[in-house]
Amino acid sequence: FLGEQPEERAPMIVHAMESVAAGVAPFEIGVQGLGVFPNWNRPNVLWAGVSKGSAELTHIANALEQRLLTAPTGKAFHPHITLARLKTPCRDAENLKKRLHDAVQRLLPAPFGAYELRTISLMQSTLTPSGSFYTELAQVPLTR
Numbered sequence: 001f002l003g004e005q006p007e008e009r010a011p012m013i014v015h016a017m018e019s020v021a022a023g024v025a026p027f028e029i030g031v032q033g034l035g036v037f038p039n040w041n042r043p044n045v046l047w048a049g050v051s052k053g054s055a056e057l058t059h060i061a062n063a064l065e066q067r068l069l070t071a072p073t074g075k076a077f078h079p080h081i082t083l084a085r086l087k088t089p090c091r092d093a094e095n096l097k098k099r100l101h102d103a104v105q106r107l108l109p110a111p112f113g114a115y116e117l118r119t120i121s122l123m124q125s126t127l128t129p130s131g132s133f134y135t136e137l138a139q140v141p142l143t144r
Contacts, residue, residue, distance in 0.1 A: 002064075002068060002069070010122065010137060010138070012068075013068060013122055013138075014122060014138045014140065016064055016067040016068050017064065017120055017122060017138070017140040018140050019067065020060055020063045020064055020067070020120075021060075021119075021120055021140045021141060021142050021143060022143050022144065023063075023144050024056065024059070024060060024142045024143075024144050025142060025143075025144040026116055026117060026118040026142045027053050027056045027116070027117055027142075028052055028053055028114050028115070028116055028117070029050060029052060029053040029057070029114060029115055029116075029117050030050065030051040030052030030053060030111065030113075030114040031048050031049070031050060031051065031081060031111070031112040031113055031114065032048075032049055032050075032051035032109070032110065032111045032112060033048065033049040033051065033107070033108050033109070033110070034046065034047065034048055034049070034083075034103070034104040034107050034108065035047055035049060035080070035104065036100070036104070037078075040097065040101060043086055043097060043100060044085065044086055045082055045084070045085055045086070046082075046083045046084040046085075046086065046100065046104075047080035047081060047082050047083060048080065048081045048083055048112055049079075049080055050079035050080060050081070051111070052114065053079070053117065054079040056117075057077075057079040057117075058077050058079060060120060061077040061079075062077060065077075085132065117142065118141060118142055119139045119140060119141050119142065120139075120140050120142065121136050121137075121138065121139045121140070122136070122137045122138040122139075122140075123135065123136055123137065124136075124137050
């Protein structure tokens, strides 16, 4: 996640993606478990975890951060798939947190499947009052 970027940077971002992708072979991603960001006191994002392929995803994320951010965040990368964003404040937040926590605990060990990652994409997210919309701006194949 690069945060908001000027449109003129898109070609440079794609070039960095191509450079990183050239050194990575396609690999399998395994999806298992659920969690929330940032924590259970303020759950804003519901995510599915990556149980296989996390080292490869972390390598890609770190390499792109080094090439593209003048001041790297210093935060550890946590490979995941965002399933939902929770609006704040929400009605009956305590009940929602309890139900969400119970569901996550039930599904924690459940494997959700696997797939082969062959490309990485540059995505644009547009935030609106009715939710986020995502547009793929570029797709780069993993080619090693």
